[in-house]
Amino acid sequence: MRARLTVTTIVINAITVPEGAGDELARRFAARAGAVDDQEGFEGFELLRPVDGRDQWLVMTRWRDKAAFEAWFNSQAFQHGHAQANAEGARPVSVASEVWTYEVEL
Numbered sequence: 001m002r003a004r005l006t007v008t009t010i011v012i013n014a015i016t017v018p019e020g021a022g023d024e025l026a027r028r029f030a031a032r033a034g035a036v037d038d039q040e041g042f043e044g045f046e047l048l049r050p051v052d053g054r055d056q057w058l059v060m061t062r063w064r065d066k067a068a069f070e071a072w073f074n075s076q077a078f079q080h081g082h083a084q085a086n087a088e089g090a091r092p093v094s095v096a097s098e099v100w101t102y103e104v105e106l
Contacts, residue, residue, distance in 0.1 A: 006065045008043065008104040013059040016096040022049060025057060025093040035081055041068020
């Protein structure tokens with residue numbers, strides 16, 4: 001078996017969204033589409049809307065490795081993007097979130 005030089009890392013932010021707030025959450029993400037595209041090691045992004053009655057939306061990002069995600073998470077770009085959303089005075093569109101991190105095995 002060949003050793004892997006890098007391990008693709010998937011980071012999922014499971015966001016609990018109250019009824020009626022999903023469209024606003026999607027709008028906010030669409031407004032920032034591409035904001036992370038130029039980050040070193042970033043490979044992709046998906047916003048998943050639940051269709052089975054759940055209230056958790058999933059924000060799924062794909063990174064070259066865990067170090068690339070951590071560098072972005074600790075960057076001023078991350079802090080700026082999240083501070084800007086909070087500073088707009090808009091009401092929150094989530095009531096909770098959990099971050100899950102996985103490595104692609106196959």
